Amino acid sequence: MPILNTKGKALTAALLLALPVSAYAADQREVEQTMERASVLTAEASQPVLLGASVSSAAEANTTVKSSSLVDSLQGGYDAAATNLKVPWSMQFAGDTVYITQRGGGIVELKNGKQTVQEVRTKKPLRVVGEAGLTGFVLDPNFAKNKYAYIYHAYEEKGQGFNRIVKVKLMHGVWREQKELVSGIPGGRIHEGGRLAFGPDGMLYSTSGDANRREHSQDLSSLGGKVLRMTKNGNVPKDNPIKNSYVYAYGLRNSQGLAWTSSGTLYASDHGPSGAPIPGGNGVDTTGLDEINIITPGGNYGWPVIQGTETAPGMISPYYVTGAAAIAPSGIAATSDNKILVATLRGESLKEFDPITKTMTDVLTGEGRIRDVAVHNGRIYVLTNNTSGGTPGPNDDRLLILK
Template identity: 50%
Template structure:
């Protein structure tokens, strides 16, 4: 199935269809900054599956899962009077607890990207929503393999090309059906001239194991100009330790889908391995890379992580969790103990911290990688899938319509914190 995985040859695909779609630390040993066993910054029920690979999906409405359902929602404010802080300041310092709605009635949004004041968001069902000059425009995508939305799968990560202003190109990660199974792929797409439609122009990587849960899916350009991709173990735990499999990894590739010559494993896209389900990556201004990761479900559960990413690093899954260590394994900077927050998207701040969007935790948290301290920024908005810092201001994507939340009228929303 993965004969092409270790080859340094990119995979291209010519556009075949024109039918619009509706559409997982930075040191070895015990982590000094981790939360003691049994404690969590947000008290939530245990995750919903055992490490043996049962489904994360609830058996009935309201059943606790990896991405636990929220209990409350907060109303938003239309007041736009707050000013952004200076670049050297803590972007959370002057928050009032109020929010401004930028976009609403979004059907299971997953990722967001900014092109100046224009915002692009993926919807898990297979389309992109563009917000420009206050107008919401849903854009379809023509692609060679249709998006399969089932459980946690679908249209997930989005990264605008560094030259997007000129090329109008972006990269997405999505699930598709293959026979009676599921796979994920990374493709390049291009926005048409009138900004209403996207079309697939290249296939960068295919045949990434997929499942209803544990698909990873975050993609982002690093400061080195390379494209980084997180993949989940797709409920095949051993694959995370198999460097010949793309599952349970952080992958690194060129913008054209080639294996970079300086990757830690020659001829392989694998940049790090031993991940269960990483859904957030970002870099501080000094170039240090960090990732969030979902820990195991069931008993033991929790042990969600924040990791400092080192090229070629083995982060231990499924052999160790939490404070457990092993030769050659990198321990997390922080973990949640027996509780779960299900961290998803993360965003670096100018003062060297990381904002962490939490699904089960139903909150936005602020993580200090130097001290290992995790503190709450805002809660009461339900499940939060993604976070971004743009122009000194914080934006979040709620995720209450994903089948595990409790949506209120107008969900889901893109919010700016005030």
């Protein structure tokens, strides 16, 4: 597999943040134990576990034996499909057309090589502070006919920051709000979460951050620090693990990535501690300990009670955790061979995570911060994020298509 490095900043394997490679049998036992813990939590909630919602890495291995590697097919380099983007956050595809949200407002349409910034009109004004703004975005599965999409955006109410999930419709080049699905998701300046995705079950999933108030993550009455699950109309599905609640999984800090492999396994990235002062307490957090989790219905992923490889009764430790140096994982995407591509901000690279060996390797380096990644029509698309917290180049930020 070639490591793409257009600026000559080759990284050695010694710099990678992967934990030591585990034996396959150990991997399988750990996943099975994770599933058992999640089953107990789901049973306690008196709700059925979704079929196909979680499987072991052994199942992934069976689906990858005959698959060719998308990353290994790369020859090196990329095409810059879009330039001069302003803090891009999420991308979606409608045929050959690409739509990209910008955190400060507007959705960029890339069609036939032309970039157009389209207005987003919401009933509550967009709040742009720190990490808050227009972030998550996903097209309706029937977008070609109904022109519906869903956005996650920050707003303010009585001087306090929140986030909401809104159904919008593209009408004459303008995205107009049609319906508010969920509001009151905790917000602030940091830890906003915001990734939206449709699952193989047809339900709409969303990540939410703890808004730098860690107590949200373990509080089941709060929508912060969670993976949320809802219908396209914003209703709570009857088979959600917690009755009458959008909460699908909890105990997360600032998850910004969701992806399903072909077997139906749901993976989520999560930002670990940042070395910042602890809200309401003394001292500072440790740093690093970024996570890749296998999400199961009703699962409690431990933040802030456990971190890294720590364990506690009723809590699920990360499937993969980095070391003390942060990579800050954001968007993730599954490949046809059931690997997970991971966009990293602090890590300034696109990485590939292998769920079988639990190793993470570099695919693209030297382009600065990476916010999002997608696989479309067999090609890998990457959004840089140097206009937010990085050192912008002359054409940043950009949409890159790897060769």
